[in-house]
Structures are given as C-alpha cells and as structure tokens.
Amino acid sequence: MEIILKEDIIGLGYKNDIVNVKSGYGRNYLIPQGKGVIASESAKKVLAENLKQQAHKLAAIKAEAEKKAEQLNGVELVITAKVSATGATYGSVNAAIVAEELKNKGIEVDRKIITMRDIKHVGDFEATIHFHKEVEVKVPVKVVAENAAVEAPVEEAPKAEEAAQTEETAE
Template sequence: MEIILKEDIIGLGFKNDIVNVKSGYGRNYLIPTGKGVIASPSAKKVLAENLKQQAHKLAALKAEAEKKAEALKDVALTIAAKVSATGVTYGSVNAAQVAAELKKLGHDIDRKIIVMRDIKKVGDYVATIHFHKEVAVELPVKVVAENAPKEEAPAQEAPAQEVAAEAPAQEEAQAAE
C-alpha cells in the first residue's frame, strides 16, 4: 500500500514522502491518526503542486538544518557510565543520554532524531543525527568508566603516603635502639 506521509516518522520516512507500507499498518495506524493518506493519482498530483509552491520554504528548512549540522561538526562527546570490572556498563547509554550531554554543551537536539544502537560496553561509538532528510551528522561518542580515573589516582598516592609514614617510624625505632 502506498502512503503519502503528512509528518516525519522515524524509521519510515519524512513529510511528503511516498512510502510502501503493509496494508494493516497504513489502514489501522497511519491513516486514522492523520499521519498519512493513500497515495492515489489525484493525491500525488496535489502533492506535486504543493511541493512546487513550497520549494523556497523547503530550501530555507534545509539551510537551517545545515547550519545546525555545521555547529555540531567538531563536537565529540565523552559520556561517563557506571561500569563493571569486565568493562560492561550497568544499563546502557542511549540517545536520551546523548541528547542530555549535547544540551549541557548548549545544543538543543531532540532525542528522537538521534539514531544509534544502545551502548553496553566502554569504547568509541558513532551516533547519527538526522536534521533533515538530506542533512545528517555523525557524532563520535566515547563511553568511559565513571570511576576509573578516581580509583587510579588514590592507588598511586597511597604507596607514597605509606612510605612517608614508615620513614619516621623507622627513624624512631633506630633512635630507641
């Protein structure tokens, strides 16, 4: 069944796209909720006319999307997560956490346009952000252990403190003899 989409649907298509879907999905979900209409010949003609009239608006939307993409070109995220001893995260790092980290950096990105697999291990990954159907940005995401740097620092300081504490004790012991 061919459907003309009336709004962007993640994983299916963008507004004004003609997509093929299973009959039940189109008949029971897309059409009743107003997210799509049947792509009849007359509906296709209306769509073509509307696209001609909206060409300059679509160009402006694409330019705005390219501006947002340019702002994120050099951004790389580092997300700290609680990690077990084997390097597996407790839970997972997902698009919502990536969106939250971007918001901390001053980029207000909707989590729904971020496409990535849930991350369950420490390492380097890539998240794709779709601003427009022709504009997408790949964002490097590095997942690190939340407590790893903190554990190493005290471990290195502890032997120095123990040696410093033992030195006066040895001097006292020699003085007592």
C-alpha cells in the same frame, strides 16, 4: 500499500515522501494517526503541486537544518558510566543521554531525531542526528568507565614528574 507521509517518521521516511508499507500498518496506524494518506493518483498530483509552491520554504528549512548541523561539527561526546568488572555498563547509554550531553554543551537537540543502538559496554560508538531529509550528522560517542576517568589523570601526573626529574639529572 503506498502512503504519502504527512510528517517525518524516523526509520520509515520524511514528510511528503511516498513509501510502501504493509496494509495493516497503513490502515491501522499511519492513516488514523494522521501521519499519512493513501497515495492515489489525485493525491500524488496535489503533492506535486504543493512541492512546487513550497520549494523556497523547503530550501529555507534545509538551510536552517544545515546551520544546526554546523554547530555539531567537531563535537565529540565523552560519557562516563558505571561499569562492572567485565566492562558492561549498568543500564545503557541511549539517545536521551546523548541529547542531555549535547544540551550540557549548549546544543539543543530533540532526542527523537537521534538514532543509535543502546550502548551497553565501554568503547567508541556513533550517534546519527537527522536534522532534515538531506542533512544528517554523525557524532562520535565515547563511553568510559566512571572509575577509569578518575584514575587516568593520576597515573599521568607521576610520569610527568619522572620525566622532569630525568631531565634535571641529565643536565
């Protein structure tokens, strides 16, 4: 069943896209919720005419999305989480936590436009933020253990002191 989407649906398509979906999904969810209409010939003609008339508006929306994406250039998130001895996190790091970390950095992003798998262990991961149909940004997410974040700087300080002592004895 062909459907013309009336709004962005992550994982399916963007506004004004024509997508093929199973009949039940179209009839029972998309059409009653007002998220899509059946893609008949007349609806396709109306869509083409609307796209012609809205071309300049769509360009402005895309430019705004690119500006938001530019804010995320070079941003890397480090999230501390409680971790078990095996390296598994208690709970998981998900899109809502990533959105909150971005908010703490001063960048407002709706959690609904962030796609990623739930992170359940320590390591480096990637979150994709969909600002627009053609504008997507991949943000690196590093999950570290809560205890390791505290211990790491303490270990580095004695090494720096040892290096300074070694230089003094060499002179």
